[in-house]
Amino acid sequence: MTTIKDIAKVAGVSITTVSRALNGYSDVNEKTRQKIIEIAKQLNYSPNTLARGLVMNKSKTIGLLVSGLTRESAKDNFTFEVLAGVNQYVSEVDYDMVLFSTTSTKQREKTYTQLCRERRVDGAILQGIRSDDPYLQEVVESDIPCVLIDIPIESETVGYVTTDNVLGAKKAVEHLISLGHKNIAMINGYSYAFVSEQRLKGFKEALLEAGLPIHEEWIADGEFREDNAEREALRLLTNYPHITAFFCASDLMALGVIKAAKRLGKRIPDDVAIIGYDDIILASYATPPLSTIAQNKFAMGYEAAKLLIHMLEGKATSHVKILETELKIRESTVKNYD
């Protein structure tokens, strides 16, 4: 493996000059620079980022901390798309990304700060962690720059990117209302996700603004799981047969509700209309295709990486990025749409 030392020897200059030549400093003669560059190319030189990182005290590497990168999480490809977005920006600006996946057990072994410092990441992006997660507290207290996805916490060193979940939920429910639905149930996600709170808020606001009553007993916790949502929907549809529409805090749960409705012999959307949240791939392939509030997960990853790296380089003006959502109307709410 060739080093700048080797280049220096061949070129007959000092290693200082090689370093400065390769890094574009002005205090080296253009002729020697060309010679050095030529030699570097011939010797097939590539700089040792470890050595560089050691002396510069930064690695040009960010960590992506996701929770639950498991076989099962592949269904909602949320994590994957965020990852793809992060990767996109990171590679545009010549950073590296290292992936950490945490589980609740793992968190007891190693703290967030340890993880980041040991791996010498300059900053981190956190996705999918819950609001009761031990990491979260640590993140805010540590001095490692970090960007949260879908968790609205802001400080000197932490920023976040999210969508307006209140508005998104409102758009979904208003869509149902505009179709004439008056008896709308909601399957929410677990309460230790910030988005659940907000989507619930949007749900209630939409009802209130339309002058509809809020039935607390029509709001169930599906824990963001397909099977739980199915079970809850079965229960609701059986106990409260006048429900004609469901707003679900995730598409995966909406798929569960579809199953429940089908099992009870209800026609969708005639007997019961269903709208989800996220716009996962499965949504458009479901039968019937699922109406939903689309979030651009790729963009969320991209913007998170952008924000983080701007923060690292001291050129971030704001620490917050709110993205748009979009109502996608498909056949689970409107028959023969298209």
Next chain:
Amino acid sequence: MTTIKDIAKVAGVSITTVSRALNGYSDVNEKTRQKIIEIAKQLNYSPNTLARGLVMNKSKTIGLLVSGLTRESAKDNFTFEVLAGVNQYVSEVDYDMVLFSTTSTKQREKTYTQLCRERRVDGAILQGIRSDDPYLQEVVESDIPCVLIDIPIESETVGYVTTDNVLGAKKAVEHLISLGHKNIAMINGYSYAFVSEQRLKGFKEALLEAGLPIHEEWIADGEFREDNAEREALRLLTNYPHITAFFCASDLMALGVIKAAKRLGKRIPDDVAIIGYDDIILASYATPPLSTIAQNKFAMGYEAAKLLIHMLEGKATSHVKILETELKIRESTVKNYD
């Protein structure tokens, strides 16, 4: 940020002793070791992996080189599941994983070797690269340990993990034949994927062994794309109406074929049976649910990482791992299955 120097000062010993104490060498008194460990904990010490990597000349980091980590590739979650598998093993043995995503344009800028050496990865896993890819040649020539997924190349420094694609394809086609199909078409992937060759081979073998003729004109190239497969299937079904079954080299293409069949008003599986390959998430959610040859993509990633790290640590006995596939029968081939 505390270093071993700080610990040494507090403990009143040399940095050598601290290093050796923390790394479990035997030539340090158990009492001093405990003292040092205690101090390290108090000072919140975490080792600088850059410095360590520099002197040890290895980073305990592997690179995962995937091609086409884009928004679109989320549909077939192949990449994601492999990634999850790699991540799983890597974190079990306390390595790190850094993700590189390549595009054909990017490959011209930076060579594989440069990429690996610059980022100081100890080895790499390559997924999704094509057989005509400039990288592939380089990989074999370079001395960086590497594991290929679904590309059977083996050498001192390169191994691979794959499934038996010939057998997998045979199983699929034999299933169709066992259902009485005699006129079976195939939608293959592009030819610069090794798996396409092999699945084609399996397809032909199955036909031959059953004494059925091979109609070359019934074999189309869907380029692993849903839309292309749909177009090709439309063409085949129109031109050769006696075709009663399709074997597709990927589930995504099978979904395209389903669309084509539906568009022509054919009933599935009564008029035309369809079987795919991969078992992507969408397969079980399709209408009708898609029969397929399942590959355990998570396991492929896991085994690839395992193999690579064994190679790195000199304890790999073989450089090859072949995984099993499994025939999953669903309603696209057999009515009311279950």
Next chain:
DNA sequence: CTCTTCCTCCAAAACGTTTTGGATTGTTTT
């Protein structure tokens, strides 16, 4: 009492960079 051996410890070198603070020219200004 001397010679080994074992147990603990340590100083210094090494890894490959970047950066600091000059040194050496040659050229221009006064």
Next chain:
DNA sequence: AAAACAATCCAAAACGTTTTGGAGGAAGAG
């Protein structure tokens, strides 16, 4: 002709580890 300046180069320190080759002393063997 002296002084100031610009251009080009370099030696040495620094980053935080691991490893090498001992040093010093205590205990056991003869």
